[in-house]
């Protein structure tokens with residue numbers, strides 16, 4: 001079912017394109033050290049938020065730490081040896097955080113705190129609607145919950161499917177999951193006018209947690225799934241306009257390498273489903289939850 005042949009390509013260890021320029025801008029010591037890997041979508045979702053909220057950070061030398069080699073510095077911040085991780089150097093001794101979803105909420109909270117301290121509580125830059133509108137915040141969190149429990153696993157099941165029957169079923173599941181997300185985005189639009197609740201889905205919205213949370217897999221659907229599975233995104237004008245706004249957003253673009261990096265990197269893990277290459281791939285193969 002895989003297009004092309006397994007050419008034995010290996011994952012990249014350094015960013016290319018716009019992402020490389022961003023790395024170069026973040027090479028000096030800061031309160032936050034960001035443990036990243038250039039190909040990783042879990043990393044990219046955090047990276048988009050750091051860029052958007054303009055939180056100072058230093059990227060760990062050579063984007064990246066190699067999560068498959070599990071260097072000691074990575075294990076100190078992320079016990080399973082998974083990227084992303086944050087080292088928080090403003091604590092003495094430094095503290096650490098792992099798990100992309102937790103880190104995203106942490107950077108959002110940190111940013112809010114900094115804004116309040118600087119009396120900028122009305123700043124536009126926030127990933128969630130204001131605390132005074134808990135329902136609008138919940139609408140965005142519903143979308144994120146769907147992304148994490150449905151969209152992300154469906155993406156890997158589709159990419160890793162090796163026979164035709166599996167691949168057709170997994171492709172359908174992935175499309176259904178995209179459809180489910182579109183339904184939740186339309187619901188938010190009906191039920192809230194807050195620009196952050198609308199996110200980039202709406203032309204009057206601003207980048208939000210869902211954009212950061214889902215964007216990296218939507219992007220890889222448009223290149224990696226297209227290349228290895230012949231996948232075409234649904235012909236849904238609203239959905240495609242959203243993707244255009246998202247992929248062209250400055251904070252999103254700043255974290256993207258060139259397409260070749262993703263195609264090469266994914267061949268090894270998923271497209272040919274080589275055994276024992278990653279914790280995510282193993283979890284999908286054995287029907288367990290993602291790590």
Ligand SMILES: N[C@@H](CCC(=O)N[C@@H](CS)C(=O)NCC(=O)O)C(=O)O
Pocket residue numbers: 037039040041042043067068081082083084098099100101277278279280290291
């Ligand atoms: N649940 C984690 C998943 C992170 C993850 O799986 N990262 C991959 C790279 S994309 C990794 O570090 N893999 C190393 C391994 O499989 O050992 C999160 O959301 O941060």
